[in-house]
Amino acid sequence: MATLKDIADAVGVSIGTVDRILHKRGRYSEKTAEKVRKAMEELQYTPNIHARGLKKTKQHRFASLIPLEEQDSGYWKLLADGIRRASAELGSYGSTVDLIFFDRYSSDSCSRALQGALDSGVEGLLIAAVRPDDMKRQLQDAGIPYLFVDSDIPELTERCSYIGQDSFQSGYLSGKLMHLLLGRGSYPSRVLMIEPPGSNYHLKQRMAGFRSYMESTAPGVELERMKEDLDEEKSFHSCLESCLENRRSLPDGIFVANSSVYYAASYLKKKGEDYSRIPLIGYDLIPGMESYISEGIIDFILTQQPELQGYQGMITLYEYLVLNKEVQKEVFVPLNIITRENLRTFET
Amino acid sequence: MATLKDIADAVGVSIGTVDRILHKRGRYSEKTAEKVRKAMEELQYTPNIHARGLKKTKQHRFASLIPLEEQDSGYWKLLADGIRRASAELGSYGSTVDLIFFDRYSSDSCSRALQGALDSGVEGLLIAAVRPDDMKRQLQDAGIPYLFVDSDIPELTERCSYIGQDSFQSGYLSGKLMHLLLGRGSYPSRVLMIEPPGSNYHLKQRMAGFRSYMESTAPGVELERMKEDLDEEKSFHSCLESCLENRRSLPDGIFVANSSVYYAASYLKKKGEDYSRIPLIGYDLIPGMESYISEGIIDFILTQQPELQGYQGMITLYEYLVLNKEVQKEVFVPLNIITRENLRTFET
DNA sequence: CTACAATGCGTTATCGATAACGCAAATAAT
DNA sequence: ATTATTTGCGTTATCGATAACGCATTGTAG
Known part of the structure; x- marks a missing residue:
C-alpha cells in the first residue's frame, strides 16, 4: 500500500505538500498538484484509516x-x-x-x-x-x-x-401473504385488520398498503377494520374479544399492523384450536414472538431489522x-x- | 476514553509495564498486574483500534x-x-x-x-x-x-x-411456500423438482428438505424429479421441454434447487401464458432474475445473501x-x- | 523603493499502542 | 564472594496522516 511518503518521493516534494493537495488546503501550485494526483492514481494511494483515525482522535x-x-x-x-x-x-x-x-x-x-x-x-x-x-x-x-x-x-x-x-410496501406484501394463506379461490373471505394505538405515519401506510393489495388483487376479500387504543395486553384482549363476539363467524385472517400481533397471538392461543389456526400476520421479531411463530399461531412476521x-x-x-x-x-x-x-x- | 497512559499514571508505573501486562508478555510482578487490571476496569480502558492498527501495519x-x-x-x-x-x-x-x-x-x-x-x-x-x-x-x-x-x-x-x-432447511422452506402457492385443499397436485448439474451436498440437501416438507405436511402432493446435466440455458430448455411433453398435463408447480431457475423462467416465459403462471420457486438473486420476479413468472426466490x-x-x-x-x-x-x-x- | 501580504514548499510534533532495548536490583550458580 | 541470570520496570523509535509553523520567493500597494 502506497503511503503519503511514497507519493511525495515519487513526485519529489514533501509529504506536507501532498497532504495539502489531498485536502485542498491551499498553499500549492496547480502544476505540482497535477503531478501529485497522477502519482496517487498510479501508485494507487489509499489513505490509511488507522493513521488518519489516530491523528483525528478528539472525543x-x-x-x-x-x-x-x-x-x-x-x-x-x-x-x-x-x-x-x-x-x-x-x-x-x-x-x-x-x-x-x-x-x-x-x-x-x-x-x-x-x-x-x-x-x-x-x-x-x-x-x-x-x-x-x-x-x-x-x-x-x-x-x-x-x-x-x-x-x-x-x-x-x-x-x-x-x-x-418502506411501510406502504410492507403492508402490500402482508396483503399478498395473507392472500396466499387464505387459499386461492376460497372467496369470499373476511379479514380483520387491526390498527394498534399511537397511530403514526408508518402504521397508516402499512394499513393502506395491505388494503391496496387486497383491493387490486383479491376483490373477493372483505376487510374489516378495528382500532386499538391502549398499548397493553389486557386491553387488547378485551377489545379483540368484543370485536369477535359481534360477528357471525370467526374471521378468515387477521392482520396486525405492528408488534402488537404478539397480543393477538396470546389471545388466539388462549381461545384454543379453532382460533389458533386463523391466519395471522404481523410485525417485528420481538422477544417472545418466536414461540408463537414456531407453534404456528403466527403465520408470517415481517421485519425491517x-x-x-x-x-x-x-x-x-x-x-x-x-x-x-x-x-x-x-x-x-x-x-x-x-x-x-x-x-x-x-x-x- | 482512557488510554494506556491514563492507566499507567493511575497506578504509578510506565506504559511499557501496562502494555506488557495487557499482552501477558512477562517481565512484571503479579502485584502490579493486579493493580493495573483493576485500574483498567475502573477507567474502562478500551484499546484504541487506530493506534493498534497503525503500529501493526505489516502487509x-x-x-x-x-x-x-x-x-x-x-x-x-x-x-x-x-x-x-x-x-x-x-x-x-x-x-x-x-x-x-x-x-x-x-x-x-x-x-x-x-x-x-x-x-x-x-x-x-x-x-x-x-x-x-x-x-x-x-x-x-x-x-x-x-x-x-x-x-x-x-x-x-x-x-x-x-x-x-442451512440448505436442508431452505429446501424445507421452499416446500412450504410451494404448498401455499398450490392452494390449500387443491389436491392432488403434481410438482416437478429439478436438480441442476454439479450435484453437491447443498443441492441434495435442498432437494431432501423440499421432499421432506411435502411428505410430512402435504401428502396429496406428488413429486417428480428431473436431473439436469449441463449448466447451460439451451440444454436446460430442451431437457425441460422433453420432460413436459411426456406428461399428460402441465405440472402444478416447479422447484429448481439453485439459480438455474433462471433458465426455467426464460423457458416458461417463451412458452406463453399457460406456462408462465405455473408456480415457480428457486434460488439466488442473480442479475437478470429481477425481471422474472417482477413479471410474476418466478413466484419466490430464496437467497442466503x-x-x-x-x-x-x-x-x-x-x-x-x-x-x-x-x-x-x-x-x-x-x-x-x-x-x-x-x-x-x-x-x- | 521599501513594506507587507500572498504563495509555494519543507519541517516537525502529535495521536496511542507496540515492542525492542537498556538498566538496575534481586536471585541463582559457581 | 564473584560472576551469571532472571525479574521488574522505564525509555524510546516507530507506524502514517495531519496541520501548525517557519522560511524563502514572488507579487502588490503606498
Whole structure:
C-alpha cells in the first residue's frame, strides 16, 4: 500500500505538500498538484484509516433519541441494542454515544428529551421521529446535524439521512401473504385488520398498503377494520374479544399492523384450536414472538431489522460527521419475511 | 476514553509495564498486574483500534478461492463482489486480498488453484468448498488457516469457521411456500423438482428438505424429479421441454434447487401464458432474475445473501488472524424470501 | 523603493499502542 | 564472594496522516 511518503518521493516534494493537495488546503501550485494526483492514481494511494483515525482522535460525542425500550411490546429495545453495538464499536475509535429515551405517548416527555439532547453539546443526533409534529418545530433551527431511523420526516430536508422501512410496501406484501394463506379461490373471505394505538405515519401506510393489495388483487376479500387504543395486553384482549363476539363467524385472517400481533397471538392461543389456526400476520421479531411463530399461531412476521437500523444509523452518522463520507439521503432496509421454517436463521 | 497512559499514571508505573501486562508478555510482578487490571476496569480502558492498527501495519496477505464468476448462472460473481468489498475495506487497513478462481467442474483446475494458493505464502484462505473430496486431501496438512463459505466440509475441524446456508432447511422452506402457492385443499397436485448439474451436498440437501416438507405436511402432493446435466440455458430448455411433453398435463408447480431457475423462467416465459403462471420457486438473486420476479413468472426466490457471505467471510478471517478475535465455528446466514412485493428492497 | 501580504514548499510534533532495548536490583550458580 | 541470570520496570523509535509553523520567493500597494 502506497503511503503519503511514497507519493511525495515519487513526485519529489514533501509529504506536507501532498497532504495539502489531498485536502485542498491551499498553499500549492496547480502544476505540482497535477503531478501529485497522477502519482496517487498510479501508485494507487489509499489513505490509511488507522493513521488518519489516530491523528483525528478528539472525543466525538453523539446521542440517540428513541422511545422507551419497553414501549411497543419491546420493539425499541431491539433498536437500542443496535445502537449499543455501534456505540461499543465507535468507543474504540474514540467516540461516545449517549442513549436518551422518551415516552412516545407524551408530547412533553418527547420535547424535553429532544431539547436536552440539543443542548447537551453533542455533535450529532440519531432520532426515531415517531412524533413528527412535536419534533418538527424543535428541529427547525437545530444547530446540529441529525439522522432519522425507523420513522421519517421528509420535509426536514437538512436531515442527513433516513434509514428505515418502506411501510406502504410492507403492508402490500402482508396483503399478498395473507392472500396466499387464505387459499386461492376460497372467496369470499373476511379479514380483520387491526390498527394498534399511537397511530403514526408508518402504521397508516402499512394499513393502506395491505388494503391496496387486497383491493387490486383479491376483490373477493372483505376487510374489516378495528382500532386499538391502549398499548397493553389486557386491553387488547378485551377489545379483540368484543370485536369477535359481534360477528357471525370467526374471521378468515387477521392482520396486525405492528408488534402488537404478539397480543393477538396470546389471545388466539388462549381461545384454543379453532382460533389458533386463523391466519395471522404481523410485525417485528420481538422477544417472545418466536414461540408463537414456531407453534404456528403466527403465520408470517415481517421485519425491517430494527437492530440493524440502529446500528447502521449510528455508524452512518459517524461516517457522515467524522469521516466525511457521502451518505444516501434515504436507505430502505430489506423487508424480511419470517415464518416457522426460517425463524431459526434470524435468531442471533 | 482512557488510554494506556491514563492507566499507567493511575497506578504509578510506565506504559511499557501496562502494555506488557495487557499482552501477558512477562517481565512484571503479579502485584502490579493486579493493580493495573483493576485500574483498567475502573477507567474502562478500551484499546484504541487506530493506534493498534497503525503500529501493526505489516502487509497482511489473504486469498480467496471460489468458482469462476460466470458459473452457476453468475452466482459466484455475487460472492466475489462481497469479497471485493471486504478487500477494499481491508486495503485501507494495510492488507491485500488475492481473488483466485477455478472451474468447479474440473478436479484438475480446482486442485491446481488450491495448491497455488497454499504455496503463495498468504496468511489465510477463504474457500468455497464445492469439491469436498478434492479439497479435503489437499487441506489435510495445509500449513495455513482457512475458512469456508457457501459450502462446508465439517470433518475438517481445523477450519476456523464456516459461513453459509442451512440448505436442508431452505429446501424445507421452499416446500412450504410451494404448498401455499398450490392452494390449500387443491389436491392432488403434481410438482416437478429439478436438480441442476454439479450435484453437491447443498443441492441434495435442498432437494431432501423440499421432499421432506411435502411428505410430512402435504401428502396429496406428488413429486417428480428431473436431473439436469449441463449448466447451460439451451440444454436446460430442451431437457425441460422433453420432460413436459411426456406428461399428460402441465405440472402444478416447479422447484429448481439453485439459480438455474433462471433458465426455467426464460423457458416458461417463451412458452406463453399457460406456462408462465405455473408456480415457480428457486434460488439466488442473480442479475437478470429481477425481471422474472417482477413479471410474476418466478413466484419466490430464496437467497442466503452470497454477497454478505463473501464480505463477512473475508472480514471474519481478518478478525480471526489479525485482531485475534474469537469467531463462531459455524454461522448460518438468514434465509431470505424474495417475491415480487419485496424485491425492490433487496436491490442494492 | 521599501513594506507587507500572498504563495509555494519543507519541517516537525502529535495521536496511542507496540515492542525492542537498556538498566538496575534481586536471585541463582559457581 | 564473584560472576551469571532472571525479574521488574522505564525509555524510546516507530507506524502514517495531519496541520501548525517557519522560511524563502514572488507579487502588490503606498
